Amino acid sequence: xxxxxxxxxxxxxxxxxxxxxxxxxxxxxxxxxxxxxxxxxxxxxxxxxxxxxxxxxxxxxxxxxxxxxxxxxxxxxxxxxxxxxxxxxxxxxxxxxxxxxxxxxxxxxxxxxxxxxxxxxxxxxxxxxxxxxxxxxxxxxxxxxxxxxxxxxxxxxxxxxxxxxxxxxxxxxxxxxxxxxxxxxxxxxxxxxxxxxxxxxxxxxxxxxxxxxxxxxxxxxxxxxxxxxxxxxxxxxxxxxxxxxxxxxxxxxxxxxxxxxxxxxxxxxxxxxxxxxxxxxxxxxxxxxxxxxxxxxxxxxxxxxxxx
Amino acid sequence: xxxxxxxxxxxxxxxxxxxxxxxxxxxxxxxxxxxxxxxxxxxxxxxxxxxxxxxxxxxxxxxxxxxxxxxxxxxxxxxxxxxxxxxxxxxxxxxxxxxxxxxxxxxxxxxxxxxxxxxxxxxxxxxxxxxxxxxxxxxxxxxxxxxxxxxxxxxxxxxxxxxxxxxxxxxxxxxxxxxxxxxxxxxxxxxxxxxxxxxxxxxxxxxxxxxxxxxxxxxxxxxxxxxxxxxxxxxxxxxxxxxxxxxxxxxxxxxxxxxxxxxxxxxxxxxxxxxxxxxxxxxxxxxxxxxxxxxxxxxxxxxxxxxxxxxxxxxxxxxxxxxxxxxxxxxxxxxxxxxxxxxxxxxxxxxxxxxxxxxxxxxxxxxxxxxxxxxxxxxxxxxxxxxxxxxxxxxxxxxxxxxxxxxxxxxxxxxxxxxxxxxxxxxxxxxxxxxxxxxxxxxxxxxxxxxxxxxxxxxxxxxxxxxxxxxxxxxxxxxxxxxxxxxxxxxxxxxxxxxxxxxxxxxxxxxxxxxxxx
Numbered sequence: 003x004x005x006x007x008x009x010x011x012x013x014x015x016x017x018x019x020x021x022x023x024x025x026x027x028x029x030x031x032x033x034x035x036x037x038x039x040x041x042x043x044x045x046x047x048x049x050x051x052x053x054x055x056x057x058x059x060x061x062x063x064x065x066x067x068x069x070x071x072x073x074x075x076x077x078x079x080x081x082x083x084x085x086x087x088x089x090x091x092x093x094x095x096x097x098x099x100x101x102x103x104x105x106x107x108x109x110x111x112x113x114x115x116x117x118x119x120x121x122x123x124x125x126x127x128x129x130x131x132x133x134x135x136x137x138x139x140x141x142x143x144x145x146x147x148x149x150x151x152x153x154x155x156x157x158x159x160x161x162x163x164x165x166x167x168x169x170x171x172x173x174x175x176x177x178x179x180x181x182x183x184x185x186x187x188x189x190x191x192x193x194x195x196x197x198x199x200x201x202x203x204x205x206x207x208x209x210x211x212x213x214x215x216x217x218x219x220x221x222x223x224x225x226x227x228x229x230x231x232x233x234x235x236x237x238x239x240x241x242x243x244x245x246x247x248x249x250x251x252x253x254x255x256x257x258x259x260x261x262x263x264x265x266x267x268x269x270x271x272x273x274x275x276x277x278x279x280x281x282x283x284x285x286x287x288x289x290x291x292x293x294x295x296x297x298x299x300x301x302x303x304x305x306x307x308x309x310x
Numbered sequence: 311x312x313x314x315x316x317x318x319x320x321x322x323x324x325x326x327x328x329x330x331x332x333x334x335x336x337x338x339x340x341x342x343x344x345x346x347x348x349x350x351x352x353x354x355x356x357x358x359x360x361x362x363x364x365x366x367x368x369x370x371x372x373x374x375x376x377x378x379x380x381x382x383x384x385x386x387x388x389x390x391x392x393x394x395x396x397x398x399x400x401x402x403x404x405x406x407x408x409x410x411x412x413x414x415x416x417x418x419x420x421x422x423x424x425x426x427x428x429x430x431x432x433x434x435x436x437x438x439x440x441x442x443x444x445x446x447x448x449x450x451x452x453x454x455x456x457x458x459x460x461x462x463x464x465x466x467x468x469x470x471x472x473x474x475x476x477x478x479x480x481x482x483x484x485x486x487x488x489x490x491x492x493x494x495x496x497x498x499x500x501x502x503x504x505x506x507x508x509x510x511x512x513x514x515x516x517x518x519x520x521x522x523x524x525x526x527x528x529x530x531x532x533x534x535x536x537x538x539x540x541x542x543x544x545x546x547x548x549x550x551x552x553x554x555x556x557x558x559x560x561x562x563x564x565x566x567x568x569x570x571x572x573x574x575x576x577x578x579x580x581x582x583x584x585x586x587x588x589x590x591x592x593x594x595x596x597x598x599x600x601x602x603x604x605x606x607x608x609x610x611x612x613x614x615x616x617x618x619x620x621x622x623x624x625x626x627x628x629x630x631x632x633x634x635x636x637x638x639x640x641x642x643x644x645x646x647x648x649x650x651x652x653x654x655x656x657x658x659x660x661x662x663x664x665x666x667x668x669x670x671x672x673x674x675x676x677x678x679x680x681x682x683x684x685x686x687x688x689x690x691x692x693x694x695x696x697x698x699x700x701x702x703x704x705x706x707x708x709x710x711x712x713x714x715x716x717x718x719x720x721x722x723x724x725x726x727x728x729x730x731x732x733x734x735x736x737x738x739x740x741x742x743x744x745x746x747x748x749x750x751x752x753x754x755x756x757x758x759x760x761x762x763x764x765x766x767x768x769x770x771x772x773x774x775x776x777x778x779x780x781x782x783x784x785x786x787x788x789x790x791x792x793x794x795x796x797x798x799x800x801x802x803x804x805x806x807x808x809x810x811x812x813x814x815x816x817x818x819x820x821x822x823x824x825x826x827x828x
Contacts (some may be wrong), residue, residue: 038708041453043742043749048452055447085364094518150548157556165552166544169380255544257518270706
């Protein structure tokens with residue numbers, strides 16, 4: 003297992019370096035932040051002073067060197083906008099996104115496993131068609147439309163839920179529902195497809211013939227084997243969510259990483275953007291290892307390959 | 311086969327349990343702070359488009375900061391009344407000009423900061439120095455003072471002398487932007503949560519979630535109606551409007567007609583004027599007939615009626631009524647397509663390359679329906695006989711075109727712009743927008759420069775008259791712009807709150823002007 007981890011860490015170092023380089027240099031190609039932070043009438047002296055104060059008067063390579071040197075000391079620099087440490091802003095935003103993504107993925111995976119299995123149990127039955135229709139619809143509804151309609155119906159018209167915010171359990175319903183629909187729809191279809199072939203496999207017949215109950219056959223035997231493709235897709239979807247559920251965070255005022263990244267791009271708040279991307283990249287890297295481990299737990303062949 | 315069956319059942323559930331525990335732990339940790347639901351009635355709940363980056367008073371000319379800080383947490387020596395444009399006493403009770411370059415201010419006695427310390431001339435001098443002369447890069451310094459330097463002298467506890475390097479007839483107005491902080495405030499760096507003398511003090515700032523201000527019991531003036539104010543922020547306009555309609559908020563600011571505020575919507579002239587800046591240094595825009603043709607070709611009334619949903623008023627100048635220098639005689643250019651066509655034809659006959667492509671540099675979201683407005687303009691200009699393309703940009707990319715030095719690799723441009731003069735004097739408009747060297751100016755003339763300079767030196771009625779003359783000269787002889795409309799802002803207001811937005815509401819929202827409806 004340790005060898006496996008070591009190998010993964012080494013193979014992820016290069017992409018991480020590319021991310022660090024890419025974000026740093028691409029961000030600086032998007033224009034001088036002085037225009038955004040100084041009044042329109044600012045004098046050239048004020049612009050020079052601003053550049054000097056924030057190190058933008060140095061050649062880009064020197065700036066990059068300084069950035070790397072700071073990074074070694076886990077110093078991510080200071081936000082141009084708030085003058086606070088960039089890491090602070092990222093670490094404040096990250097839990098909000100993690101919570102939202104965690105709850106959503108848990109519901110999506112469990113829900114899709116149950117619905118997808120039931121749909122696959124009797125292909126072309128009413129339940130199957132119903133599930134297929136619902137999941138196809140869910141996978142294709144635009145999230146911003148769903149969010150705004152949800153707010154208009156459940157908050158403004160019916161008054162059952164708050165429009166937005168993070169305070170109280172009720173505030174979770176609309177953001178989670180909005181974030182859930184697409185992964186849920188996609189996962190139901192993946193689970194169903196994998197389950198249809200798994201349920202017709204010989205080992206299922208063997209299980210039935212030795213008298214295993216239907217629930218055990220479906221969820222114990224077939225679903226485990228059908229789990230691998232679903233896990234791959236779920237992993238991708240989870241990574242997407244960590245990158246920031248931008249639409250949901252913006253609409254519902256959720257102070258998460260997606261909103262922070264978009265804002266820092268629009269505000270040319272380089273330090274925050276760099277910290278947000280780097281910390282997200284590290285998390286996604288960790289998540290990928292976690293998915294690999296889950297994979298290994300599900301499939302002995304992978305496990306043996308991994309342990310070797 | 312066998313080992314697999316043995317091994318995995320025990321492991322998968324473990325993984326599942328781990329996952330589930332993790333998720334539960336996450337949800338458990340979800341009481342993401344945030345004050346309890348406020349008891350309406352006593353608290354006014356305001357939803358903003360964005361969280362204030364800081365509440366630093368010397369950055370109060372930044373909308374997101376000033377909207378919360380100005381006149382609520384901190385106060386200036388003087389205050390401009392948005393309705394009349396008059397400069398009123400605040401922490402200074404009176405002032406007089408003692409020489410062309412110096413002014414003496416008498417300060418209010420018995421004022422206390424939120425930390426209990428007394429306000430004296432020392433604090434006022436410190437605040438002016440910190441804003442204007444320090445190295446911390448105050449936004450107010452760039453916005454209001456530019457190159458000009460001020461020196462302060464404390465005469466006694468309630469008397470302050472302020473001297474400018476050059477004669478400054480509107481110094482008291484400029485000082486209305488300097489918010490007063492105690493002399494103990496950090497002079498080397500900015501502060502996030504300032505101490506002031508205002509009617510409200512900062513109670514709790516739960517970053518990312520909400521900001522609560524509480525009524526300051528030691529306030530020198532009349533106590534405001536609400537015991538506290540709670541700000542939250544939502545980036546999406548329709549959600550801000552929905553919050554007022556669902557009773558979650560009392561006031562939502564920065565709305566567009568399409569946000570659906572319904573009956574809660576309150577419209578007000580927001581002091582902004584939209585215009586197209588003509589890059590008159592490049593052919594064919596260097597020909598005044600073409601610039602006049604552009605003005606005739608744009609149907610301002612149609613634009614306001616169809617694109618701006620009837621909000622706004624066709625305009626002929628960027629200085630609106632209520633700002634010193636506004637010229638009441640300048641009318642919006644009439645819509646006259648025939649005249650536009652004949653001017654273009656005439657220019658073409660004289661060899662002006664009217665078929666050279668012109669680029670409209672637009673900015674997404676500069677005002678509601680910004681892109682649609684530019685499409686309408688493009689259509690009219692095409693009809694008049696010009697070749698026009700549109701390039702819509704985000705703020706920072708657009709700023710590259712707004713501010714000097716302009717990008718070199720572009721042909722003739724029309725820049726979508728909007729100007730708001732929150733200071734109330736045309737000095738904050740003319741030089742930077744129409745001066746030959748102005749930061750936002752694409753073209754000027756020596757005659758116009760002279761008129762602007764003369765106006766800037768004048769005071770009283772003469773000042774008004776000279777700025778008005780400069781504006782008329784711009785409109786008749788220079789024609790650097792195609793002014794579109796004085797814009798209208800929208801807020802959503804709960805029926806439980808009494809508040810009247812005014813031209814300063816965007817930049818300064820005085821909580822003391824809000825009261826519950828009985």
